[in-house]
Amino acid sequence: MRPKRRKKKLSEVEGRVKRLQKRLAAGGLAGLVVLHRPNVRYLTGFTGEGWLLVRARGQPRIITDPRYGMQAQEEAPQCALDVVSKGYLMGAAHRLSRTRSGPVGFEGDYISYTDHKRLQQNSKGCRLKAARRLVEELRWIKSEHEIQRIRAAVAVADQVYEDLAPRLRPGQTERDVAWEIEGMMRELGAEKAAFPTIVASGPRSALPHAIPTDRKFGRRDQVKLDFGAVVNGYHSDMTRMVFLGKPTKRQREVYGLCYEAQQAALEAARAGITAAELDAVARDVFRRAGCADAFGHGLGHGVGLEVHEAPALSARSQATLEPGMVVTIEPGLYFEGWGGVRIEDLVVIREDAAEVLTQASKVEL
Ligand code: ZN
Numbered sequence: 001m002r003p004k005r006r007k008k009k010l011s012e013v014e015g016r017v018k019r020l021q022k023r024l025a026a027g028g029l030a031g032l033v034v035l036h037r038p039n040v041r042y043l044t045g046f047t048g049e050g051w052l053l054v055r056a057r058g059q060p061r062i063i064t065d066p067r068y069g070m071q072a073q074e075e076a077p078q079c080a081l082d083v084v085s086k087g088y089l090m091g092a093a094h095r096l097s098r099t100r101s102g103p104v105g106f107e108g109d110y111i112s113y114t115d116h117k118r119l120q121q122n123s124k125g126c127r128l129k130a131a132r133r134l135v136e137e138l139r140w141i142k143s144e145h146e147i148q149r150i151r152a153a154v155a156v157a158d159q160v161y162e163d164l165a166p167r168l169r170p171g172q173t174e175r176d177v178a179w180e181i182e183g184m185m186r187e188l189g190a191e192k193a194a195f196p197t198i199v200a201s202g203p204r205s206a207l208p209h210a211i212p213t214d215r216k217f218g219r220r221d222q223v224k225l226d227f228g229a230v231v232n233g234y235h236s237d238m239t240r241m242v243f244l245g246k247p248t249k250r251q252r253e254v255y256g257l258c259y260e261a262q263q264a265a266l267e268a269a270r271a272g273i274t275a276a277e278l279d280a281v282a283r284d285v286f287r288r289a290g291c292a293d294a295f296g297h298g299l300g301h302g303v304g305l306e307v308h309e310a311p312a313l314s315a316r317s318q319a320t321l322e323p324g325m326v327v328t329i330e331p332g333l334y335f336e337g338w339g340g341v342r343i344e345d346l347v348v349i350r351e352d353a354a355e356v357l358t359q360a361s362k363v364e365l
């Protein structure tokens with residue numbers, strides 16, 4: 001009897017490379033040049049700068065420079081390594097020029113026109129072909145291990161909100177509060193803020209992506225707080241509204257509509273619904289109220305190693321939601337001169353429902 005060959009258990013990153021290699025083979029590609037840093041990290045664990053060459057079979061190869069050589073060995077011992085001093089592009093071209101076995105893909109979304117031409121010129125004999133979203137579409141389904149990391153990032157932001165929101169007062173400035181939020185996140189263990197914190201008060205809350213200013217909060221202002229933390233490379237993203245005085249009639253109406261739209265989308269979110277359908281669930285609430293024009297952005301986006309990643313939840317999206325996707329649900333209404341409201345939660349798509357990760361309390365008017 002022949003002894004059974006024991007299969008080595010693959011690590012999480014090795015399993016990802018295997019899945020990518022299956023996609024390469026299915027797409028007729030002999031390999032892929034991975035340029036986007038979060039993609040390199042996802043496939044290898046390497047967090048420094050560099051490119052990655054994944055062939056349809058065999059060990060992936062990191063191409064980096066002397067600043068990151070040791071780090072790459074430490075973080076990604078399973079990979080082959082080229083430490084080059086003439087740039088990643090020339091390092092990759094050197095390896096590619098020996099490839100004769102069919103087209104090699106490159107991440108066309110992340111290379112400049114000039115570099116693409118240089119790569120082609122220097123990869124003699126290798127046929128290069130632009131490939132899109134090969135790694136992104138692996139990344140959009142999260143493992144439970146990744147979801148745990150996202151949960152940790154969500155917990156930091158949740159706690160900051162609960163500590164900070166009751167202390168907001170007229171007279172504070174947007175910039176001071178944004179700085180305080182970012183400091184609190186660091187103290188609670190975040191590596192950094194997931195993106196520049198948004199604190200937008202009064203009429204400035206009409207800017208969906210407002211940059212905090214020295215504006216002082218007024219007595220009956222609404223304050224929009226949109227922020228997130230990074231823990232172990234994974235991001236969180238949440239938006240809450242704080243009303244500094246007794247909410248006015250219009251504040252109640254606008255907030256109430258956003259709340260209703262968000263609840264409707266949270267309840268409809270599950271595996272099998274398309275991103276466009278889910279976007280329409282929230283948009284329809286606004287349409288019935290005659291204010292769909294004031295909702296100028298998509299319903300949400302994927303979150304993981306990047307704060308904005310695939311899939312996009314919008315009317316134009318082609319994606320269908322699948323178990324393990326982690327997305328935001330963030331309807332908003334914005335009225336120039338008056339202000340805006342947005343409520344944003346992070347959810348995991350499950351078979352029959354969405355599991356809401358964000359636990360921060362929400363004003364209920
Ligand atoms: Zn946000």
Ligand code: ZN
Pocket residue numbers: 237301328330344
């Ligand atoms: Zn968001």
